Amino acid sequence: MSRSGVLIGRGAELTRLGGWLRALATGRGHAVLVEGEPGIGKSMLVRAACASADFPVYWGSGDELGQDLPLTPLLDGLRVPGTGINSAADARRQTIDRLMRGEETIGHGVDVATAMAEHLLALLEELCADGPVVLVVDDLHWADRHTVALCGRLARLVQQIPLVFIGITRPVPRRTELISLRRSIPVADRIRLSRLADAEIEMLLIHLAGGCPSDRLRRLAAGAAGNPLYLTELVGSLERGGRLFTTESGLVETTVERTPRSLSAAISERLGFLAPQVLDVLRVAALLGTDFAAGELAVVSGQGTAQLVPAIEEARASGILTEVGDALAFRHPLIRIALYEQLPLSVRAAWHRDAAKALVDAGASADRIARQLVPAGTINEEWVVQWLDKAAPALVGHAPKVAVELLRRTNTRPDLLADALYRNGEPAEAAAVADRALAGAPEPGQLVELYRIMTQCRSLVGRPADALEALRSALDKPGLPAVHRARLLVLAARSNRDLGRVDEAEALANEALEQTEDRWATGWALHVLVLVSMMRGASHEALALLERALVVASDDPDLTDLALLVRINQAVTLGDLDRYGEAIDVAGRMRQEAEQTGSLVRLTQAHSAMGQLLLETGGWDDALAEVDALPVEVKDPSVVCCDHGIAATICFHRDDPETARRHLAVAAPYAEQVGLRAVAQLCLARSLDAEYSGDAAAALAELMDGLDDKTEIEDMLPDAVRLAVQVGDLGTAKTAATRVESLVDSSPRWHAAALYCRGLLEQDAAALMAAAGESNRRLPKAKAFEAAASAFVAAGDLGSARAAFAMAATVYEELGATWDSARLAAVQRAAGIRRAPRVAHKKATYGWESLTPTEAKIAAQVVEGLTNRQIAARLFLSPRTVGTHVSHILNKLGVNSRTDIAREASRRASG
16 A cells, blocks of 8 residues: 555465456356455455456445444445446335335335345346446445345355455454354455565555665664555655655655554544644544545535535545545545544534534435434434434334434334334333333324234233233223224234134134224234134135235235235145145245335245245255245244245155254244244154154154144144054044044045045055045155055055055155155065066266256256346246255356356267
């Protein structure tokens, strides 16, 4: 680093970065982490490497003032709201901007920052569709947790898109998120900058001093410990103070004997040479952060842009400020800190308050104003209250921690404060705030929202009964407006449903329907009735209610979220009715609609519903891709349980208990949150775990213990009958079979299940074969064939047994259910029946032959050069599902990028 911007030394590091950037030109992405102490030259190195890049370089930075504003480095770096260059990318930027402003509906269940992170990921994919991209995030040590987490995902995504991601950070603080990010980047892809070598220090010193240094100057420079910024500030300070001179022998000499005690002290000395009016402008700039717009500086300083130009030019000439794109920035964050810390605390707070007022008057964005208000101390002025009343809803969603800080100080909107606390992970305090507000006289418009938050938070902290009691008390109050009463009844109905009190939920939902024609209450009450019907296995009734709910929710922007949820449950219900073609079609369309509307909570549910349908119809590889398409952090607890239950089930059947148990471990903490709402697929997977270990009794207990207190039990019953018969517990087997018989009229699947249960109890091979014939679900079909084969053996009909064994083996082989195939073969051998000759189809686990049909289709389109989104549109998949498949393809082919897939395909085609 030098006054002229010349990089001295760092040749090896520059070569490594240059190699990765050259590879990017061929489509190969990379993730890099550059680490080192302040002033060591991290940013300078990366800028030098990127200077000759022939593709866009996006640069964002963490900021000490913006640590509580999620994703700011990426929002700034990727130029949200837009540039006007890439229409698809700009549309995505506008969606993110609307989310920040609170103008985009995403529904309850996921915070705005999480939704924005998904959109930023999609934005990068769209930018990369136009060609290679470099993304740099500087000062990661100051970045918020959402930014660091998204950078970790980008580090994994670089295999799939032409992106070089470069993170720049100090080695401390050792935050948990940064440690996780560091581990996600291989050691070979981390650059750790240390002190300059002695020869490099000499070169830099000659460059800075303008000649060969004397021994005294060298000794003084040694105090900089090889830190280029420290050395630059030291020599600059000597030069500005007139303490450098050239001797008769041509050496650059100094009269100073001691180095400034620290880098910060050296920077402070530099600032002392600036004109007072320049220092005043820079102190105002320091309030705004490391980088800022000239227009914003003009607003806060109260001067016109033209008036500021001389001060800005002097600051640039002095190496204090630099240009970064369309903005100005301090050349190093330490310079801003030195300026900022020169101001007494009380003065700082007052200046921040004045800056916030100026920005409010100028109509600046909520996040820029919030940056000023947070460090401003007491803010009870009327203008703050008025601004916060308008801006808080967006802040609550986008930056709940900041919203909590500001709303606590003004104490005017308890509903928003409670919501912010809930979103910030403080449910107990959120419930307490809601309780206090409800005990007073809340505004009529806040009443239902306060009860919603209180109910949700009480459930989260394990006190759902308290929430229900509060709702009952509210409903007993006279004079409650019909709309409010109907909505509170819906909240009570939902709470009862969550607790498994199906009859109470049904009664309250019906009462809500009778209260008012309010569309919100009507739509959500109908949805509660849908869930009640689904829990009872009454699929035809549920489907009719879903149609009614859709009529209410359609074409109402306030009910977009409900409409998506209703259609997702419609897909599930159609699957329950064995109408799988329609079910998969609806789930696919809802996946696309949820993606387009930005509703992450519904997107995760749509993926989960599709995964369940694919599990049932035998598309196990595609089911695994669906449930792995989105990270756990964005999913509702019940969705996490279902998804990992699906994955664990498949892995156990495929004789991979280690992976299966990892999925169970991930689901475990979320299952505790779900409580009595037992997620059938997770219960079945846990039962399978015990059965895999040879403990059929424990497997049965997993399904039957507390059965009467559980919801979603129907799917567990056929396996409960099978296991009960296996361990000789005929009483339990008959009880479970009777429950299955009661469901026969609700769906064809239950008729097949009833035949299966009766066949197991009575060892009736004909009933079991009929069950297999009627079943449209692949795994139950195979189990019925297997049970029929054993019944035929017991009856001495070995010819029929052989045929049934063969049919079961065929289905298990199609599913890749190697554990079941091995068990079937053992039973067949024990029966003395030789297996019919079969062509050995050993499934490849590596190379092109290991690709599933879907993966093969996607690989072919990767070779064509299509992006994930283009492939998704062609194959009616989600871009995230395609991304999961591409990751599997890369692993199976043992390559590192999409370009490598194309290269391997060409090599394979040429023989």
